[in-house]
Amino acid sequence: MTNLLRVHKKISAIVGKPHSASDTNGTLEYEPEMIVPIVSNVFHISCEVIETLQSFVQRSGSRDSRELILLLQRPAFQSLLLVHDTISQKDYVPKLPEPPFNTVDEDEETIKIVQLVKSNEPLGATIKTDERTGKIVIARVMHGGAADRSGLIHPGDEVVEVNGIDVLGKTPNDVLEILQNAEGTITFKLIPSESQRPSRENRVRVRALFDFTAALDRYIPCKEAGLDFRRGDIIHIVSQDDPYWWQARHEGDKQMRAGLIPSRMLQEKRIAYERAHSANNNSDQQENEDFDRQEIVTYEEVARLMPYPAVPRPIVLIGPPGVGRNELKRRLIALDPDKFRTTIPYTSRLPKPGEADGVDYHFLDRQQMERDIDDGLFVEFGEYKGNLYGTANRSIKEIIELGYTCILNPHHQALKTLRTGEFKPHVVYIKPPGFNVLRETRSAAYARSTFDENSSRGFTDDELAEMIRSGQRIELHYGHLFDDVIVNGDLSTAFEQLLVVARKLDTQAQWVPVSWVV
Known part of the structure; x- marks a missing residue:
């Protein structure tokens, strides 16, 4: 508190102005002026400065820039910037009330x-x-x-x-x-309305998990006032006063006027109605079951997460069997084994000749592995030919703590336990291309079918079609959890796009669930 008072006195002296030059003791007295913030988004500016410095460090290796990044990323300093923005965006200057309207008669309404x-x-x-x-x-x-x-x-x-x-x-x-x-x-x-309560602008940011086009909405109060968006867009919610129609802007949009978007409650009701209506008019049992299992998702509240080199985020590759996730993971690790690592799986089977514990697998007896599974120590597990296999939480943590980027390609259902603030993964969906491109590229690469482990033959047309259908079901149920989508038509092109994603995580702030940051 003493230090704060000293800072206050110094600032007052700097921004003060002479009140009188003819004081009795020959010194000047200062009358402090009001301090007005130059900007009200210094935290956002600091994030941009950090991103610029990180790009510069990659090119030059400057130690001074690296040290400045660490200073700007300190929690205490970032908290100070957030407090500054919070205060500067509010107007604490007293305002005089509006002058009363002239009325002719006490019984007449004010106009x-x-x-x-x-x-x-x-x-x-x-x-x-x-x-x-x-x-x-x-x-x-x-x-x-x-x-x-x-x-x-x-x-x-x-x-x-x-x-x-x-x-x-x-x-x-x-x-x-x-x-x-x-x-x-x-x-x-x-x-005038009897209650004219001022509405403050919210600071909530959300990721849209569905598409919205105002011109096609039958129930929006004013189509011209609507705000169009696509799934994955970051939206700044400025007002949630109306239970059905929120006011919002696209994040980073310089346009001052907000637009209308459906509220979370309204959109959830719409989706539930559409599913019920679709189920009643659809005889396809598989599609109906997919709709029943699909989570109702509308918006996800997000915040910016700055890259932290000491704790790299895992990259999780999701996709249907045979789409090429294993090969992309292998190439990434082979390119830079000092940066990328993957986990060693656990199994309950006995070691084969030449296999070493902790190198090929972590070998556990079945009872111990079942206890660990029951205790929630595995992000995914399964049984194959009477033996248990799985990926342990601690395997991922160990790689992260050593400063490596962990590359995972789990079953898509593992996202339910893996996509948490504990791991903060970046989820990349590896999507199969259209049927003709898929057949052409797999044939040209002599790709071996993953549907028949006892044969080294290529994919059949039925297997390729099943790969596409499986990918569509994964998108239906888990698409709202994807951070990036890479279409694996050409493997070299897909690998280059995956490298861009990996570099982006090292240099740019990312929008993540707000619970991962708070």
Whole structure:
């Protein structure tokens, strides 16, 4: 506290200004000025600086830059930046209340007149008919829009006139037509809402787990106010006041006005209805079972995770059998064994001649391995020819603690236990190409079928088709967990794309579930 007071005095002296030059003791007195932050997003700027420095370090190996990165990544320093941003984004300066509106009679309602200049930008407000009174009222004010910036239009305000036209008895569409035909200045005569609670902008970021096109939505209050997005987009939620329609922007979008997107509750209800309707009209039992098992996912709250070289994130390769995950993993480890490693599996079978414990496998007796499985010590396990096989949690942790990037290619069901804050994996889906490309490339590479372990033959057409169907089911159930998708048509091209992903994890901040960061 003493140090904080000293800092405060120094800052006050720096930003102060002379109050009088003719004091009795011959010294100047300073009257402190208000300190105004230059920017309100220094934490985001620091993240960009770190990314730039990491790229520079890779090229030059600068020790000074590396030391600066470590300083900027210290939790105490990042917490200080977050506190600065939190304070600078709020306005603590006292404001005088709005002057009272002149009224002719105490029994008459207060009226306010608001003028907005019409431009190419939407007004940023939606209207509706009040179910109780039948009057036209402001339904919502879009954050950052013209109406919001005016500070004079609020949700619940009753619209009396628009450009001198009485809207009594008119529908919202009638009012919209008046606005569309208006030119220049638009004048609203409004009766203020009784409660004009200011709405603060949220700081929630989410990853969209479905596609949304406002123009195709039958129920959106205003299609022009909608915000389109695709699965995987990072969305900044600025308001969740409406239980059905949130206001949001694309992360990093410089446009001030927010747009409407379906809320989590609304989208979950839609998906549940669509599945029930689809099941009733679909005789395909397998597809119905897939829908029943599929998790209802809409948005995932995320935060930025900075790369930390001392604790590299595992890379998890997911895909259908035969798509080429083993070969991609083998090439990655062979390229740089000092950076990439994979786990040694555990098994309950006896060692074969020439096999060494801890080299080929970790050998355990069946009872011990079953106890470890029951205790949740394996991220995945299975039985093959009467013997248990599995990947242990501690095997992954040991590789991470040694500073290596762990490369895994587990069964897709292992994502349920593997994708946690404990491991913070980066999930890459290796997708098969279309049937013709798949058949052509596997034939040209003399790829051996993984469907028949007793033969070294190539893939049949039925096996290739099953590989594609299996991949589609994996995408249906687990697609919302993928961080990257690589189509393995040409193996060399797919490997180059995987290298880009690995380098990205070392140099760029990534959006991850918020629970992994907090």
